[in-house]
Amino acid sequence: xxxxTQDDTDEVMNEINMTPLVDVMLVLLIIFIITVPxxxxxxxxxxxxxxxxxxxxxxxxxxxxVDAEGGYYLNDAKITDAELVPRLQSAAAQNPQPDxxxxxxxxxxxxxxxxAMAAAQQSGLRKIGFxxxxxx
Numbered sequence: 252x253x254x255x256t257q258d259d260t261d262e263v264m265n266e267i268n269m270t271p272l273v274d275v276m277l278v279l280l281i282i283f284i285i286t287v288p289x290x291x292x293x294x295x296x297x298x299x300x301x302x303x304x305x306x307x308x309x310x311x312x313x314x315x316x317v318d319a320e321g322g323y324y325l326n327d328a329k330i331t332d333a334e335l336v337p338r339l340q341s342a343a344a345q346n347p348q349p350d351x352x353x354x355x356x357x358x359x360x361x362x363x364x365x366x367a368m369a370a371a372q373q374s375g376l377r378k379i380g381f382x383x384x385x386x387x
Contacts, residue, residue, distance in 0.1 A: 310347040313339075314382075315371075319356040321363040335367070339374035354382040 316324040323330050325338055342349050351371050355364040371379050 308347060311349045313342055313349050313351050315351060315353050315367055317355040317359050317363050319358045321359055336370045336374055339371055339376060343375035350378040351376050352380050352382050
């Protein structure tokens with residue numbers, strides 16, 4: 252038995268193993284072959300054009316108040332129930348259409364405020380808001 256002798260099988264490998272590199276490249280090639288046609292597929296859509304310019308004419312605001320007894324006030328002028336719908340219809344016909352701000356007294360019945368909202372909807376007003384006071 253001789254110590255210190257080397258077999259021919261224990262030699263250091265001087266070459267790079269190309270098999271894993273070729274496998275990785277083939278997998279990447281298959282991925283690109285599959286995904287490129289999917290990325291180029293699109294639906295032709297005619298998108299609408301929009302401008303980012305601000306409106307020069309600001310719509311006016313109509314204030315509709317309901318007092319504690321259920322009376323209606325349109326821009327601080329008392330009106331009757333019969334006058335409400337025609338006045339709101341004339342406001343809805345304006346261009347640009349005004350905003351309607353509804354202010355209801357906290358002790359008024361909700362029915363009166365709901366009737367005002369229904370009248371605004373029937374007249375064709377699209378922008379309706381409620382005015383409240385913040386808690387202090």
